[in-house]
Amino acid sequence: MNSKLRSANTVLSHLLKTLSLVWSASGYWTLAWIILVLVQGLLPAALISLTPRVVNALVQVSGTGISGASIQKVLVPVGLMAGIMLVGELLNSAAEWIRTAQSELVQDHISGLIHQQSVAVDYGFYEYSEYNDKLNRAREGASGRSLALLESTGSLMQNSVTLLAMAAVLLPYGLWLPTILVISAFPAFFILLYLNKAHYRWSQRTTTDRRWLMYYDYLLTNSTMAAEVRLFDFADYFQSSYQNLRRRLRKEQLKFLKDQTIGRFFAAIIALIITGIALGWMGRQVLLGILTLGDLALFFQAFNQGQNIVKSLLGSLGQIYRNSLFIGNLFEFLQIKPEIINPPNPIPAPSALKQDIKFRQVTFRYPGTQEAVLDNFNLTLPAGKIVAIVGDNGAGKSTLIKLLCRFYDPNSGSIELDGIDLRDFSVKELRRLITVLFQSPIPYYTTAKENIALGDVAAASNQLEIEAAAQASGIHEKISRLPLGYNTMLGKLFPEGTDLSGGQWQRLALARAFFRRAQIIILDEPTSAMDPWAEHDWLERFRSLASGRTAIVITHRFTLAMQADIIHVMRAGQIVESGSHDQLLNLDGLYAQSWRDQMEAGSSTTVKNSLI
Numbered sequence: 001m002n003s004k005l006r007s008a009n010t011v012l013s014h015l016l017k018t019l020s021l022v023w024s025a026s027g028y029w030t031l032a033w034i035i036l037v038l039v040q041g042l043l044p045a046a047l048i049s050l051t052p053r054v055v056n057a058l059v060q061v062s063g064t065g066i067s068g069a070s071i072q073k074v075l076v077p078v079g080l081m082a083g084i085m086l087v088g089e090l091l092n093s094a095a096e097w098i099r100t101a102q103s104e105l106v107q108d109h110i111s112g113l114i115h116q117q118s119v120a121v122d123y124g125f126y127e128y129s130e131y132n133d134k135l136n137r138a139r140e141g142a143s144g145r146s147l148a149l150l151e152s153t154g155s156l157m158q159n160s161v162t163l164l165a166m167a168a169v170l171l172p173y174g175l176w177l178p179t180i181l182v183i184s185a186f187p188a189f190f191i192l193l194y195l196n197k198a199h200y201r202w203s204q205r206t207t208t209d210r211r212w213l214m215y216y217d218y219l220l221t222n223s224t225m226a227a228e229v230r231l232f233d234f235a236d237y238f239q240s241s242y243q244n245l246r247r248r249l250r251k252e253q254l255k256f257l258k259d260q261t262i263g264r265f266f267a268a269i270i271a272l273i274i275t276g277i278a279l280g281w282m283g284r285q286v287l288l289g290i291l292t293l294g295d296l297a298l299f300f301q302a303f304n305q306g307q308n309i310v311k312s313l314l315g316s317l318g319q320i321y322r323n324s325l326f327i328g329n330l331f332e333f334l335q336i337k338p339e340i341i342n343p344p345n346p347i348p349a350p351s352a353l354k355q356d357i358k359f360r361q362v363t364f365r366y367p368g369t370q371e372a373v374l375d376n377f378n379l380t381l382p383a384g385k386i387v388a389i390v391g392d393n394g395a396g397k398s399t400l401i402k403l404l405c406r407f408y409d410p411n412s413g414s415i416e417l418d419g420i421d422l423r424d425f426s427v428k429e430l431r432r433l434i435t436v437l438f439q440s441p442i443p444y445y446t447t448a449k450e451n452i453a454l455g456d457v458a459a460a461s462n463q464l465e466i467e468a469a470a471q472a473s474g475i476h477e478k479i480s481r482l483p484l485g486y487n488t489m490l491g492k493l494f495p496e497g498t499d500l501s502g503g504q505w506q507r508l509a510l511a512r513a514f515f516r517r518a519q520i521i522i523l524d525e526p527t528s529a530m531d532p533w534a535e536h537d538w539l540e541r542f543r544s545l546a547s548g549r550t551a552i553v554i555t556h557r558f559t560l561a562m563q564a565d566i567i568h569v570m571r572a573g574q575i576v577e578s579g580s581h582d583q584l585l586n587l588d589g590l591y592a593q594s595w596r597d598q599m600e601a602g603s604s605t606t607v608k609n610s611l612i
């Protein structure tokens with residue numbers, strides 16, 4: 001009983017939230033819709049109440065011949081009926097118009113909310129399957145569901161008004177008639193309720209399956225995958241995975257449909273039996289001369305329509321229940337609270353870093369994992385220097401960046417800028433101090449200019465700075481040779497797009513990072529896609545660009561690391577060696593060993609394997 005109450009409460013709360021959401025998206029349209037629905041609800045009963053007048057008038061004039069008086073007798077109620085029908089048609093058309101306008105507004109509003117929330121949640125959420133499930137559920141027809149909820153609420157309101165009016169019309173024939181009318185629809189209601197709940201549970205259970213489908217679809221249809229799909233010839237493999245999963249889901253879904261059809265059929269039989277009994281009684285009354293033919297016509301119409309209305313009314317209740325369960329996913333998603341938040345009284349971020357960045361006794365494990373990636377980790381990065389961090393795969397280098405950007409907070413210990421804990425700054429201001437070139441730079445399918453300007457949208461119109469950033473990253477020459485220079489569309493996704501090579505995209509991303517003109521420059525494998533010559537040319541420019549700022553370069557390349565003022569060697573979440581290139585060679589430790597290995601191998605490009 002308690003759980004039933006709770007579930008009714010949830011439905012009500014979701015319904016109210018949806019109405020308020022729809023209201024804020026389309027206030028006036030919603031008001032117009034409510035009025036329309038109520039008026040539409042009254043029309044069927046108004047029509048039916050005119051039926052006895054029409055029938056009885058016809059009975060009176062039948063056989064009296066065609067005369068002005070007899071036509072007039074029939075014409076008035078028939079004219080009234082036609083008028084009501086006309087108004088009904090008018091309202092139907094208006095309803096469609098209002099519904100479309102409302103639906104567009106609501107869809108845009110909900111998309112806006114989802115986009116807003118997708119950006120507001122912590123970065124860390126994206127690294128977890130459950131979050132992706134939540135996001136997917138919220139997106140899956142979120143706007144469709146809210147509109148369906150609105151639609152069924154409207155239909156519930158309209159049908160309730162009609163039913164009340166019908167009941168009022170039927171009441172003079174006895175209280176039991178409206179009562180039996182309502183009861184006859186109950187079996188259908190309970191069947192629908194049960195099946196809706198089962199369908200919702202199934203849908204929740206299969207969210208990850210549907211994400212798998214999206215993933216297979218992406219693998220088979222996305223341009224970034226096109227080369228590997230062809231070369232490794234694994235299209236059949238993923239296609240059959242897709243088809244197998246679809247087959248299973250389709251089978252389960254069709255079973256629901258079958259159960260629903262059988263359930264509905266039995267419910268309809270019950271309703272039919274009840275109508276038969278009521279009609280039998282009415283026929284008896286007519287035979288006994290208690291009721292007129294007009295009454296019989298009214299009863300037949302009212303009972304027949306009434307039963308349909310009750311059915312659809314209870315159907316709407318079932319729909320409301322079902323859609324409110326689904327819409328709950330949207331509200332659940334919108335309620336996710338980020339954990340990386342601003343302090344109550346943020347300290348203004350420094351305009352320039354004066355002392356250092358300090359990791360103090362930092363212990364960090366990724367949420368949901370047992371093993372600490374950093375355990376009592378200490379590191380000082382002096383202001384105004386270029387620091388390189390080298391280390392083997394999985395040593396924890398990128399994790400340092402994520403912590404510094406406050407994508408995550410440490411489990412214990414602190415990270416400080418000039419002695420102030422990162423958590424004491426506003427998140428936005430802190431991030432404004434930092435620019436990062438991530439390991440896999442993102443190609444934005446827009447103009448070359450915009451690709452760079454995205455580093456600092458507020459300064460997007462500063463063409464000189466954009467070009468300076470492009471010069472510094474070594475992509476200016478290439479952009480200048482493009483058909484429309486900085487205004488050339490990049491990527492092949494949109495018309496007239498020009499594609500760049502991997503190394504050129506990387507340089508462009510670098511230009512974006514430089515354009516930000518932030519105090520702390522972090523580069524994660526900045527030259528991985530560049531050839532050694534390009535790397536050398538680039539290093540020169542980077543030095544001058546980074547002067548006066550603090551740069552952290554994470555790299556597997558010795559040729560790059562050796563240029564840094566200080567090199568830290570990281571292994572298994574700890575700094576194991578630190579110093580300049582020469583100092584580390586003199587130390588004759590891990591760094592020196594890796595360096596020699598690389599030189600002997602005749603490749604100056606990577607330290608990755610030799611540090612393992």
Ligand SMILES: Nc1ncnc2c1ncn2[C@@H]1O[C@H](COP(=O)(O)OP(=O)(O)OP(=O)(O)O)[C@@H](O)[C@H]1O
Nearest residue numbers: 127366369373391392393394395396397398399400
């Ligand atoms: N989101 C995550 N959830 C759980 N564990 C993670 C997550 N991201 C990274 N790790 C783990 O943390 C450890 C450090 O990863 P990190 O990416 O910091 O290494 P890295 O030094 O940057 O490696 P690489 O040189 O290969 O880029 C690894 O063992 C990795 O498996």
